[in-house]
Amino acid sequence: PMKVTLSRKAHFNAAHRLYRKDWSDEKNDLIFGKCNNPNYHGHNYELIVSVTGEIDPETGYVLDVKFLTDIIKTEVEDAFDHKNLNLDVAEFHDLNPTAENIVVVIWNKIRKRIASTLDLEVVLYETPRNFVTYNGK
Ligand code: NI
Numbered sequence: 001p002m003k004v005t006l007s008r009k010a011h012f013n014a015a016h017r018l019y020r021k022d023w024s025d026e027k028n029d030l031i032f033g034k035c036n037n038p039n040y041h042g043h044n045y046e047l048i049v050s051v052t053g054e055i056d057p058e059t060g061y062v063l064d065v066k067f068l069t070d071i072i073k074t075e076v077e078d079a080f081d082h083k084n085l086n087l088d089v090a091e092f093h094d095l096n097p098t099a100e101n102i103v104v105v106i107w108n109k110i111r112k113r114i115a116s117t118l119d120l121e122v123v124l125y126e127t128p129r130n131f132v133t134y135n136g137k
Helices: 025-036 065-080 099-111
Strands: 003-016 041-054 119-125 131-134
Touching: 003 065, 041 065, 041 099, 065 099, 099 119, 099 131
Parallel strands: none
Antiparallel strands: 003 041, 041 119, 119 131
16 A cells, blocks of 8 residues: 655753763763763754655545654654753653654654554754654664
8 A cells, every 4th residue: 555654843841961970081082072061952853754654545644744743743842842861851860861762752652642554753863964763673
């Protein structure tokens, strides 16, 4: 059967610091460099959420893009925008907020909200040149 991918772009600003509490300051500096700045630093995160599935013959949609937009707003924008990821977001209290870990957290939050018949992929840009992709595999 014919499958189509529907994508929606979104955006949030957030601060983070990459470090491990169980490592020395020297080791954190060595591994995480400037991203270990104790006073945190911000990124303009961009994401692309893509849902792949068969076209519903009645509506002609894979998924109503309004529904996907609302999920992204609730699960990502409301949860992360203008937040300090380390301090304000429960998922990162004990998880280093690298782009890799953030994209997995976002994927899991959206996955719970959409039908299991749909495939989901999330691409997260931390900078215009650095981005990560997760599709659940
Ligand atoms: Ni950073």
